[in-house]
Amino acid sequence: MSNLYFPICGLFCIILIVIMYFSHKRIDSKETKIYGIMIISSLIDTILVFIIISFGVLGITPINFLKLLNKIDFIHYIIWPGLMFLYIYYVSNLNNKNVNEKYNLIKNIVIIFDILCILIEFILPVEIIYNNDIMGVVGISTIFVYFVVLVYIIGTIIVFLCHVRREFNKKYIPFIFLLFFLVLALIVRAINPTLIIIPTIIDFINLIMYFTIENPDVKMIEQLNIARDQAEKANNAKTEFLSNMSHEIRTPLNAIDGFSQLILEEKNIDTIKDEARDIMAASQNLLEIVNGILDISKIEANKLEIINVEYEPAKVFDELIKLTKARIGEKPLEFKVNIAKDLPEYLNGDYVRLKQIVLNLLTNAVKYTKNGSITLNVDIVKKDNICRLIISVKDTGIGIKKDNLDKIFTKFERLDLEKNITIEGTGLGLAITKKLVELMHGKIVVDSIYGKGSNFTVAIDQMIVNKVKTIKEVKEEKPTKQVNLKGKKVLIVDDNLINLKVASRLLLSYKIETEEVSSGFDCLKNIKDGKKYDLILMDDMMPKMSGVETFKKLQEIDGFDTPVIALTANAIAGMKENYLKQGFNDYISKPIDKKELERVLTTYLNAKK
Ligand code: ADP
Numbered sequence: 001m002s003n004l005y006f007p008i009c010g011l012f013c014i015i016l017i018v019i020m021y022f023s024h025k026r027i028d029s030k031e032t033k034i035y036g037i038m039i040i041s042s043l044i045d046t047i048l049v050f051i052i053i054s055f056g057v058l059g060i061t062p063i064n065f066l067k068l069l070n071k072i073d074f075i076h077y078i079i080w081p082g083l084m085f086l087y088i089y090y091v092s093n094l095n096n097k098n099v100n101e102k103y104n105l106i107k108n109i110v111i112i113f114d115i116l117c118i119l120i121e122f123i124l125p126v127e128i129i130y131n132n133d134i135m136g137v138v139g140i141s142t143i144f145v146y147f148v149v150l151v152y153i154i155g156t157i158i159v160f161l162c163h164v165r166r167e168f169n170k171k172y173i174p175f176i177f178l179l180f181f182l183v184l185a186l187i188v189r190a191i192n193p194t195l196i197i198i199p200t201i202i203d204f205i206n207l208i209m210y211f212t213i214e215n216p217d218v219k220m221i222e223q224l225n226i227a228r229d230q231a232e233k234a235n236n237a238k239t240e241f242l243s244n245m246s247h248e249i250r251t252p253l254n255a256i257d258g259f260s261q262l263i264l265e266e267k268n269i270d271t272i273k274d275e276a277r278d279i280m281a282a283s284q285n286l287l288e289i290v291n292g293i294l295d296i297s298k299i300e301a302n303k304l305e306i307i308n309v310e311y312e313p314a315k316v317f318d319e320l321i322k323l324t325k326a327r328i329g330e331k332p333l334e335f336k337v338n339i340a341k342d343l344p345e346y347l348n349g350d351y352v353r354l355k356q357i358v359l360n361l362l363t364n365a366v367k368y369t370k371n372g373s374i375t376l377n378v379d380i381v382k383k384d385n386i387c388r389l390i391i392s393v394k395d396t397g398i399g400i401k402k403d404n405l406d407k408i409f410t411k412f413e414r415l416d417l418e419k420n421i422t423i424e425g426t427g428l429g430l431a432i433t434k435k436l437v438e439l440m441h442g443k444i445v446v447d448s449i450y451g452k453g454s455n456f457t458v459a460i461d462q463m464i465v466n467k468v469k470t471i472k473e474v475k476e477e478k479p480t481k482q483v484n485l486k487g488k489k490v491l492i493v494d495d496n497l498i499n500l501k502v503a504s505r506l507l508l509s510y511k512i513e514t515e516e517v518s519s520g521f522d523c524l525k526n527i528k529d530g531k532k533y534d535l536i537l538m539d540d541m542m543p544k545m546s547g548v549e550t551f552k553k554l555q556e557i558d559g560f561d562t563p564v565i566a567l568t569a570n571a572i573a574g575m576k577e578n579y580l581k582q583g584f585n586d587y588i589s590k591p592i593d594k595k596e597l598e599r600v601l602t603t604y605l606n607a608k609k
Pocket of ligand 1 (some may be wrong): 364365395397398399427429430431482
């Protein structure tokens with residue numbers, strides 16, 4: 001009877017765990033699933049062992065039946081350590097990027113190994129012995145089971161030792177207990193094979209696991225803590241981003257505001273022109289910041305598209321060289337350019353994004369180099385109709401520390417701030433650059449020596465277009481003269497007086513007659529009063545009646561056929577498509593790009609009579 005004490009304890013223990021575990025809401029993870037199987041397997045085995053021992057206690061000895069039950073008991077000894085091994089393997093590799101792939105491979109190996117061992121186990125003979133009324137099991141199948149357990153324990157020890165040096169995971173605790181108790185149990189069983197305590201020990205380990213790591217409540221709290229940490233991190237990143245942006249936006253705003261005040265007081269026309277140019281440069285800078293934010297928002301919404309068109313690469317590099325020279329300005333920097341002589345005349349690709357990539361690298365080179373030189377190298381490798389552009393931008397600037405090389409392509413990451421603090425930047429440029437290069441199926445690498453300089457290399461494939469320059473295209477290279485749209489009348493609708501003034505002033509330069517209204521209601525009134533316009537420029541975000549609402553009401557007016565262009569600061573990803581979908585004829589974003597305005601004006605005003 002005393003031989004039943006251990007199994008009875010084990011049975012109570014495992015029934016309690018199974019009830020508590022499965023009655024709780026659980027987190028759906030691999031570890032939880034493994035643990036679920038572990039306790040179910042233990043429950044079945046503990047009941048089995050209880051029956052086996054009870055037979056002995058009651059003096060019933062159906063040998064073949066008992067042999068079968070013992071074989072099933074041994075299956076548990078094969079499955080449970082395997083599950084423990086998988087559990088330890090999984091939790092040890094949680095920080096590994098390919099954890100799921102690796103785990104699935106190991107899981108399959110374990111399953112195959114278990115099936116093989118179970119088959120062998122069934123073939124091998126088992127012997128039942130009796131010592132008074134106490135039953136014991138001996139024979140080669142027992143030795144084989146010990147061997148399998150040993151294999152799993154050694155495997156688990158190896159995984160444990162490989163990872164414990166790097167980081168001690170509290171999920172190892174039950175395993176350490178298991179090792180201790182198993183060694184103890186094996187010694188006891190070797191001395192007295194009739195003492196069946198292993199299932200009880202396994203139940204005890206399950207219990208330790210439940211109270212230390214696999215308790216659903218503990219797991220929920222863990223998950224909540226992780227979620228809270230992530231939310232805090234996201235919140236901090238947002239705060240940091242806002243303060244960073246506020247600083248970045250204030251810098252050009254300060255220039256715009258300061259120079260505007262000076263212009264008001266200044267009488268000398270040359271000085272006024274100079275200051276106006278500085279205002280334009282600061283506005284350009286401001287626009288670049290806003291565009292950077294827009295690009296990141298588009299990238300994150302997966303809306304950034306690569307638009308491939310035919311272009312002349314030589315022209316693109318010419319523009320880049322001009323822009324870089326302007327950015328170098330008075331800085332004592334030598335700008336060296338080497339462009340492959342056999343650069344094809346025409347390529348097909350997204351030259352706007354290509355320009356943005358190289359300009360980002362050149363701008364950084366100028367920003368982070370005090371003196372010395374900047375070199376732009378453009379090499380090509382042609383294969384069939386593909387031309388690989390290998391563009392490198394090398395500088396003799398401050399360089400990047402080795403530890404920071406991985407981080408520079410992360411958004412909002414500005415490094416080495418003790419050196420960079422006076423250099424303007426948002427930490428968005430390289431994140432956008434890398435994403436653009438990837439979208440164009442290219443590669444970007446950086447090589448840098450701290451204190452000596454950096455070298456960024458980009459490789460992008462573009463299609464070669466085989467054609468000869470036409471006379472028309474040569475003609476197009478000549479600067480176009482100012483467009484004259486005298487006699488045309490445009491209605492501008494905007495609630496902001498300054499915006500009305502800017503738009504009206506820009507239209508005046510094309511000799512266009514303008515009328516300005518500050519609400520959708522006034523716009524509707526003018527049209528209903530029978531006033532005629534050749535074009536309407538419509539802001540969207542206006543109080544009481546938005547531009548879209550005004551537009552819808554305009555469409556309901558009989559005979560209304562004036563083209564309406566959305567002229568709005570609402571420029572985030574997908575907005576243009578959205579306005580066109582609403583029925584607007586075209587879209588211009590604020591601040592108004594003169595080229596865009598001219599495109600729209602010539603399209604819609606020249607097209608009419
Ligand atoms: P930022 O707006 O700060 O220039 P980027 O994303 O373009 O943002 O660059 C991220 C960081 O990488 C910079 O803050 C700077 O520390 C580092 N970096 C980029 N280019 C260079 C370079 N040519 N030389 C040295 N450091 C650079």
